[in-house]
Amino acid sequence: xxxxxxxxxxxxxxxxxxxxxxxxxxxxxxxxxxxxxxxxxxxxxxxxxxxxxxxxxxxxxxxxxxxxxxxxxxxxxxxxxxxxxxxxxxxxxxxxxxxxxxxxxxxxxxxxxxxxxxxxxxxxxxxxxxxxxxxxxxxxxxxxxxxxxxxxxxxxxxxxxxxxxxxxxxxxxxxxxxxxxxxxxxxxxxxxxxxxxxxxxxxxxxxxxxxxxxxxxxxxxxxxxxxxxxxxxxxxxxxxxxxxxxxxxxxxxxxxxxxxxxxxxxxxxxxxxxxxxxxxxxxx
Amino acid sequence: xxxxxxxxxxxxxxxxxxxxxxxxxxxxxxxxxxxxxxxxxxxxxxxxxxxxxxxxxxxxxxxxxxxxxxxxxxxxxxxxxxxxxxxxxxxxxxxxxxxxxxxxxxxxxxxxxxxxxxxxxxxxxxxxxxxxxxxxxxxxxxxxxxxxxxxxxxxxxxxxxxxxxxxxxxxxxxxxxxxxxxxxxxxxxxxxxxxxxxxxxxxxxxxxxxxxxxxxxxxxxxxxxxxxxxxxxxxxxxxxxxxxxxxxxxxxxxxxxxxxxxxxxxxxxxxxxxxxxxxxxxxxxxxxxxxxxxxx
Numbered sequence: 001x002x003x004x005x006x007x008x009x010x011x012x013x014x015x016x017x018x019x020x021x022x023x024x025x026x027x028x029x030x031x032x033x034x035x036x037x038x039x040x041x042x043x044x045x046x047x048x049x050x051x052x053x054x055x056x057x058x059x060x061x062x063x064x065x066x067x068x069x070x071x072x073x074x075x076x077x078x079x080x081x082x083x084x085x086x087x088x089x090x091x092x093x094x095x096x097x098x099x100x101x102x103x104x105x106x107x108x109x110x111x112x113x114x115x116x117x118x119x120x121x122x123x124x125x126x127x128x129x130x131x132x133x134x135x136x137x138x139x140x141x142x143x144x145x146x147x148x149x150x151x152x153x154x155x156x157x158x159x160x161x162x163x164x165x166x167x168x169x170x171x172x173x174x175x176x177x178x179x180x181x182x183x184x185x186x187x188x189x190x191x192x193x194x195x196x197x198x199x200x201x202x203x204x205x206x207x208x209x210x211x212x213x214x215x216x217x218x219x220x221x222x223x224x225x226x227x228x229x230x231x232x233x234x235x236x237x238x239x240x241x242x243x244x245x246x247x248x249x250x251x252x253x254x255x256x257x258x259x260x261x262x263x264x265x266x267x268x269x270x271x272x273x274x275x276x277x278x279x280x281x282x283x284x
Numbered sequence: 285x286x287x288x289x290x291x292x293x294x295x296x297x298x299x300x301x302x303x304x305x306x307x308x309x310x311x312x313x314x315x316x317x318x319x320x321x322x323x324x325x326x327x328x329x330x331x332x333x334x335x336x337x338x339x340x341x342x343x344x345x346x347x348x349x350x351x352x353x354x355x356x357x358x359x360x361x362x363x364x365x366x367x368x369x370x371x372x373x374x375x376x377x378x379x380x381x382x383x384x385x386x387x388x389x390x391x392x393x394x395x396x397x398x399x400x401x402x403x404x405x406x407x408x409x410x411x412x413x414x415x416x417x418x419x420x421x422x423x424x425x426x427x428x429x430x431x432x433x434x435x436x437x438x439x440x441x442x443x444x445x446x447x448x449x450x451x452x453x454x455x456x457x458x459x460x461x462x463x464x465x466x467x468x469x470x471x472x473x474x475x476x477x478x479x480x481x482x483x484x485x486x487x488x489x490x491x492x493x494x495x496x497x498x499x500x501x502x503x504x505x506x507x508x509x510x511x512x513x514x515x516x517x518x519x520x521x522x523x524x525x526x527x528x529x530x531x532x533x534x535x536x537x538x539x540x541x542x543x544x545x546x547x548x549x550x551x552x553x554x555x556x557x558x559x560x561x562x563x564x565x566x567x568x569x570x571x572x573x574x575x576x577x578x579x580x
Contacts, residue, residue: 032377079564085376086319090515091563094556097508101556105549202508206384213381245392252385257370260378 007123013231014126015188020211020223021137022180026077027217028141029173030153032089034205035076035096036181039069041200042099043182044189045109048118051190058120062129062186069182073175081170096205104197114196121191129187133180138220149173214255216262219269226262286418291541292534297425297494299533300432304487305506306513306525307439308480314456314520315476318376322363322383323484324507325390328500330356330485331492332394335405349431349489356485357478359390364477369470387503394500402499405492428490435483436526442479443522452476456520505552512559518569527571532558 019040026033043065050061076095083091109115140146148169151159160166189195207230215226233251237244255263305327312320330352337348367382407424414421443449454462455472463469491506492498513532517524532555539551562569 083563083567086317086519087515087563087567090511091560093508094512094559094563097556098553098560101550101553105547202504209377210381210384213377242392242396246389246396249385249387249389249392252388253366253382256378256382256385257366260372260375 009232009235011121011123011126011191013228014123014130015184015191016208016211016227016231017130017224018133018180018184018187019208020215020227021133021220022177022184023208023212024217024220024223025137025177025180026170026174027212028146028149028153029170030084030156031077031080031170031174032085032209033092033174033177034089034202034209035092035094035099036177036208037200037202037204038092038096038099039072039178039181040185040188040204041103041197042072043069043185044195044200045103045115045185046182047186048115048189048195049109051120052115052117058125058186058190062183065186066179066183069185070175070179072182073178074171076178077171077174080174081167093202093205096200097202100197100200100202103200110196112196114194116194118190118193118195121187126187126191129183133183134220134224141220145169145172210252212262214252214262216264216268218261218266219264221269222262222264225264229263287541290419291537293419293421294425295534295537296530297429297533298537299530300429301487301491301494301529302509302513302532303526303529304432304435304483304490305510306517306529307436307522308484309510310514310517310520310522310525311452311476311480313514314522315452315473316368316379317520318368318379319511320363320367320383320477320480321380321507322359322367322387322390323481323510324503324505325387326356326359326363326481326503327484327488327491327506328394328498328503329359329390330488331405331498331502332397332403332488332500333485334489334492335403335498338406345489345493349486352485352489353482354485356488357482359485360477360479360481361474362386363481364474368473368477391500391503398500400500402497405496405498407496424493428494431486431490435486439479439483439522448472448475509555512555514569515559516562516569518571521569521571524569524571528569 019036022039023033023036046068047058047061047065050056050064051058056064076092080088080091103109104112141149148159148164151162151164152166152169156166159169185200188199192199211226211230212223213226214230215224216222234244234248237247240247305323308323308326309320312318312323333355334345334348334352337343337351338345343351363383363386367386368379371379371382373379412423414423414426441449443452451462451467451472452475454465454467455469459469462472488498488503491502509532513528514520514525515528516531517526517528535554535558536551539554540548543551
């Protein structure tokens with residue numbers, strides 16, 4: 001096992017943590033997105049064009065990719081406000097697939113041939129980004145806006161009665177999530193050197209949802225834990241060769257039977273806190 | 285005119301397979317208000333099972349269809365038990381993810397089985413064509429369309445004329461009240477999954493007959509298109525799924541025929557563009573009967 005291999009896995013874990021968080025944001029207001037691979041594709045392709053064709057530095061390209069994805073998030077999020085639950089999931093799924101088909105046929109970025117020449121994502125950049133965004137989201141969730149997210153998630157009508165502007169809160173959550181997916185897409189594109197539309201298939205969106213739901217969607221640490229476990233698991237299971245994905249699928253099914261709320265929920269987090277910091281005992 | 289008519293007929297053939305697949309989704313959704321994401325993979329397994337019967341055991345194609353029907357139904361019961369009955373109803377996404385997990389398992393079984401390569405499905409039917417004026421109808425297409433039509437008819441009879449169909453409709457309406465009237469909800473749910481998935485299995489063999497090649501990944505795209513079809517027809521509506529499949533088949537075929545060559549790559553986007561449009565402007569679908577109050 002070479003050092004480069006391990007670093008590669010760690011970079012993937014970092015990127016997936018950002019992706020899981022990008023889905024956590026809309027989910028915390030009750031919006032399910034199955035189209036985040038589309039936002040990731042927009043971020044990935046846009047940043048690649050900027051760095052390869054126009055010579056922008058990666059950091060600037062990342063920021064711009066995030067802004068563009070955020071813009072698309074508003075564009076998708078606004079009409080999607082009318083939809084809930086499964087309907088929203090299916091509509092965003094349609095969006096993600098249309099973006100994928102668009103890039104498959106878009107000649108400027110190579111169409112089916114893909115686009116290459118990106119480089120520059122390293123361990124430090126990935127983890128600085130991941131940690132900064134984790135911290136920001138953790139702060140956001142404990143702020144006034146985060147409380148509003150929670151209120152909208154619990155009961156929209158009650159939240160509106162308390163004076164929360166639901167439209168603004170939901171679009172804020174959706175577009176921030178989309179922007180974050182764009183940033184992760186930029187990091188990912190500059191890590192894999194070569195991108196084509198298959199990188200951004202529907203399965204990518206499903207994978208992000210898996211990180212979120214299996215890790216636990218109630219607390220910020222849930223999606224982070226989910227991304228870490230589910231990204232490293234296939235590598236750990238490598239000795240099973242062809243059967244490892246079968247094992248992975250079985251694990252998914254068992255986890256959903258025995259822990260449908262995800263590995264980490266509020267109660268477990270509270271118990272962990274009491275165990276680790278016993279002098280600050282809290283109850284709920 | 286002859287060209288248009290030919291395309292319309294091709295569209296009907298393609299659409300019939302979409303309809304069959306979509307009916308499976310919509311039956312389950314109508315009953316549980318949840319999506320079975322393993323449906324596309326059951327369809328793929330059906331195709332592989334049919335292929336095994338035809339090439340390895342050398343039985344006639346009609347037994348392959350029957351075999352795929354049965355194996356699909358058995359898989360449906362497995363899906364119902366492990367992904368729906370055992371999973372808590374308080375977390376609707378949990379069931380969906382569980383079915384995705386089962387889909388991953390089925391796909392990788394097929395992958396190990398086939399060695400990851402595209403498998404050629406032998407031509408089982410004589411390829412004689414019928415000529416009606418300028419229009420050509422191949423026998424394969426006719427058989428596929430005929431079987432699809434028969435299945436849909438039988439399903440309609442089952443739902444609207446039999447006791448099982450009546451209890452299925454009752455459970456879809458209200459689970460608790462249905463069980464108060466002495467309907468065994470678990471048995472009805474299981475039967476629904478059997479029917480839904482056996483239709484998927486048989487559709488797998490039918491499309492394999494039409495395209496002569498099967499891959500472990502064929503279920504993914506087909507499954508997503510099935511989803512688009514049920515949204516188009518209205519989630520939970522069986523007749524909507526039938527009509528929606530035909531509409532999607534027709535629009536795809538016509539798009540390939542009449543769009544300029546630069547845009548034919550976008551043909552797969554049509555299904556999803558229709559899907560988004562329908563969801564935004566008429567979320568109950570063309571024939572929908574359920575409102576927007578969903579659990580998730």
